[in-house]
Amino acid sequence: MTPALVALQAITIREGLRFVRQRSRFIAALIRPLVWLVVFAAGFRAALGLSITPPYQTYITYEIYIVPGLCGMIILFNGMQSSLSLVYDREMGSMRLLLTSPLPRWWLLFCRLFASTAISVLQVYTFLAVAALYGIDMPWQGYVLVLPALLVSGLMLGALGLALSSAIRQLENFAGVMNFVIFPMFFLSSALYPLWKMAESSALLRDICAINPFTHAVELIRFALYGQFNAMALFWTMLAGLVFAGAALWGYDPARGMKRQ
Amino acid sequence: MTGLAVRNVSYSYGSKRALDDVSFHVPQGAFCALLGPNGAGKSTLFSLMTRLFTTSEGEIEIAGHNLARSPRKALAQIGVVFQQPTLDLDLSVQRNLSYFAALHGLSGRLAQDRITAALERLDMAERAAERARDLNGGHRRRLEIARCLIHAPSVLLLDEPTVGLDAASRKAITHHVHDLSRQDGMTVLWATHLTDEIAPDDQVAVLHRGRLLKQAQCSALTAGQPLQDVFLTMTGETA
Numbered sequence: 436m437t438p439a440l441v442a443l444q445a446i447t448i449r450e451g452l453r454f455v456r457q458r459s460r461f462i463a464a465l466i467r468p469l470v471w472l473v474v475f476a477a478g479f480r481a482a483l484g485l486s487i488t489p490p491y492q493t494y495i496t497y498e499i500y501i502v503p504g505l506c507g508m509i510i511l512f513n514g515m516q517s518s519l520s521l522v523y524d525r526e527m528g529s530m531r532l533l534l535t536s537p538l539p540r541w542w543l544l545f546c547r548l549f550a551s552t553a554i555s556v557l558q559v560y561t562f563l564a565v566a567a568l569y570g571i572d573m574p575w576q577g578y579v580l581v582l583p584a585l586l587v588s589g590l591m592l593g594a595l596g597l598a599l600s601s602a603i604r605q606l607e608n609f610a611g612v613m614n615f616v617i618f619p620m621f622f623l624s625s626a627l628y629p630l631w632k633m634a635e636s637s638a639l640l641r642d643i644c645a646i647n648p649f650t651h652a653v654e655l656i657r658f659a660l661y662g663q664f665n666a667m668a669l670f671w672t673m674l675a676g677l678v679f680a681g682a683a684l685w686g687y688d689p690a691r692g693m694k695r696q
Numbered sequence: 697m698t699g700l701a702v703r704n705v706s707y708s709y710g711s712k713r714a715l716d717d718v719s720f721h722v723p724q725g726a727f728c729a730l731l732g733p734n735g736a737g738k739s740t741l742f743s744l745m746t747r748l749f750t751t752s753e754g755e756i757e758i759a760g761h762n763l764a765r766s767p768r769k770a771l772a773q774i775g776v777v778f779q780q781p782t783l784d785l786d787l788s789v790q791r792n793l794s795y796f797a798a799l800h801g802l803s804g805r806l807a808q809d810r811i812t813a814a815l816e817r818l819d820m821a822e823r824a825a826e827r828a829r830d831l832n833g834g835h836r837r838r839l840e841i842a843r844c845l846i847h848a849p850s851v852l853l854l855d856e857p858t859v860g861l862d863a864a865s866r867k868a869i870t871h872h873v874h875d876l877s878r879q880d881g882m883t884v885l886w887a888t889h890l891t892d893e894i895a896p897d898d899q900v901a902v903l904h905r906g907r908l909l910k911q912a913q914c915s916a917l918t919a920g921q922p923l924q925d926v927f928l929t930m931t932g933e934t935a
Contacts, residue, residue, distance in 0.1 A: 438801020445798030449784070456786055528780035535746045536799035537772040543799075689750040 442538055443546045450550035453520075464513065464558050468505035469565060476501050488629060490661040502563075502571055503657035504626025506581075507649060509562055510555045510589050515617055517551035518596030522603050534687075541684055548597060548680075552589030559585055577660040584659035587669065588652035591676035598679050601686025624650040625657075648675030698724040698760055699883045700745075700851050705754030707740055714740040716906045718754070722885055722899060724850070727877040729894045729914070730887040732903035733931055738887040739779060741903070742855045745885075746776050759850045759883075772800070775844030779855040779887075783836055785829040789820070792828055793843055800847040807846070814842040818872060834865025841872065851883045852876065858893065866893070874898075891923040904931045 436444070454461065476498040491499075524530040533543055563578065573581075599612055621627075623640070624647050634641040644650050651671035658665035685691070700722040707715040715737045722728040732738050743749045745756055747767055756763040761770035783792055790811065797807035815821045818838045828836060837857055844852060854873065858866040870893045877884045886893070894900060896915040900923075901908060909930050910917065918926050 436803060441798045441801050441803040444803075445795050449787075449795055452787065452791075453784075528778055528782040529784060531746070531748060531778055531780075532782045532796065533799065534748060535771060535774070535776055537768040538799070538801070539768070689747055690752075 439538060439542055442536065442543070443549065446533075446543075446546040447550040447553055450517075450547075450554060454554050460516070461558070464509060465561055465565070467512065468508055468562050471501065471505055471508070472498060472566060472569070472571075488631070490658045490663045490665075499571055500629070501627060502566055502573075503660055504624070504653050506559045506562065506585070506656050506660075507588065507624070507626050507653040508621060509558050510552075510585065510592050510652070511617060511621060511649060513551060513555040513558060514589065514592035514596040515599075515612060517547075517554075517593060518600040518603075518612070521547065521597065521600040525600075534689075540687060540689070544597060544683060544687060548590055548593040551593050551596075552586060555589045555593075556582070556585045573660045574662055576662045580662055580664075581656060581659040584655045584669075587672050587676065588656060591648060591652060591672050591679060594676050594679035594683055597683035598686055601683060620647060620649045623647050624653055626650075626653050648672060651675070698850075699726065700728075700759075700885055701757040702741070702745070703755050703757070705741070705744060705751060705756065707737075707744060707749065707751045707753070714906050715744075718903070718906070718908045720901045720908055720911045722883050724759075724883050725877060725881040726899050727874055727884045727886065727895070728899035728901055728911075730885055730901050730903060731889065731891070731894070731927060732887070733889050735905075736889075736903045737906040738903060739855060742776075742778070742853060742887065745853055746774060747771060772847065773850050775847070775849035775852045777837070777840045777844055777852075777854040777857045779857075779859060781836060781840070783828045783840065785827070787828060788824070789815070789826055789828060789831070789839055790824045792839065793824075793846060796843050797846050802847060810846045810848070814845045817845065818842040832865075834861050834868065837861060837865070837869055838872070841869065845876075849882075851885070853885050855887045856889070857886070858888070858890065866890075891927055894923060902927065902930055 480497040521530065524533075533547070534540060536543060563573070566572075595616075599616065603612065623644050625644060626649070630641055630644055630650070633644055648671060651668040654665055655668035655672050658668065702721070703719050705715055705718045706713070718737070718741065720728075730738055730741070744751055745758070745763070747763060750764065758770040759773040761773065763770040784795070787795070793811045793814070794807060797803070797811060802810060812821065815824060818841060820835065820838060820842060823831065823835065828839065831839060841854075841857070852873070858869055861869070873884055873886065874895060876882045888894070894914050898914045899911065900914045900917050901911040903909070914923060917923070
């Protein structure tokens, strides 16, 4: 194995061990979308009528509609949680250890990104399994085809977390990220309501949702879960991912300093 | 040039000058104490030498590799112990070390041999399975020193490695690192503000308010006086 792959494997195992150790984090990550699915969606089922829009070929209940959005939610929360742990790592010093490795810095950051995405994917599959037990299942090929969609979405949202972590000086500031990044990104997307439904109440809100990269990640996942490919969603998700990755690399550029005093 | 060379290095945090035209050279195999009071710029210098920051003013050469021009070759030659602990406390000693080995591209039998050798060197072989959290402060530091030897570096950088340790642990660690320089020919830069960690034949570089005041062999610098007094006189502090 090349040194780069050795490092990738070790960083992924370390993140995995850390995740397994924090069992409460895993349970919280699973309970959150299940509460939305079982409680919120049940309440909204009567209030929200959904017409047939791709990728659906028949009338669907609201529970079915929000499953891809909740997959996105898991990845979004996990991406941010991972950026929180990066800020923690930096305060605790283990980030120094990572960055003084003789491997290229962009590769080391990618390894961290990949490791946190792998954990998100694991959580999403667990959620999909529970949802299937609850009675919401997808065509079998959907479970396979969603994997690349989850990876691309996970890398994009992880890169956003990485970029944010380079800008956040202290752990305490992370609450701000919750309020100003996670919630707007989640609510101003197609995760909970289709865009045409949003347009009925406000065209401006609809436009904001349409440019939100999280919307495209959710749509990519939604189409993949039904065995379909949404090229537009893939394009926008990847573009956003590249922009965030560029910002993260800039943020961790040694010429800027790892922290300013 | 082998060993460690710092030439005309300056660094500022915004308008605050943290390092001002610092130059010194530690020959291969020498133990050099970077002596300076708190806030002298030692940690900034360490961040520059480990490439956590870079600066456009001055250059740093590690075992003959220019840090700006060949950062990866230079970093591969450095073993570093930061002032702040960098162990993953919930992982075992063995896992902490194999994680570090992997960051340097080492895996399998080679990594394991190096880990075993490093633990034996620091008399910690029997602790491999323990969780890092269960080690006392002295042993955690010793583990960090063992860890920084795994990739066989030729230059060791230690930033106040004895902070917060009791007298016996401090003595043991100071002794171990002196041995690494004397017996294995490693170049050591040991930042400290504690003069009792320095032996008469060590090199001493005195840093104060971002400037290098003097570099000389300890015995030549003190000329029979206690190093503590000489240091306080140089930095203008009173005992």
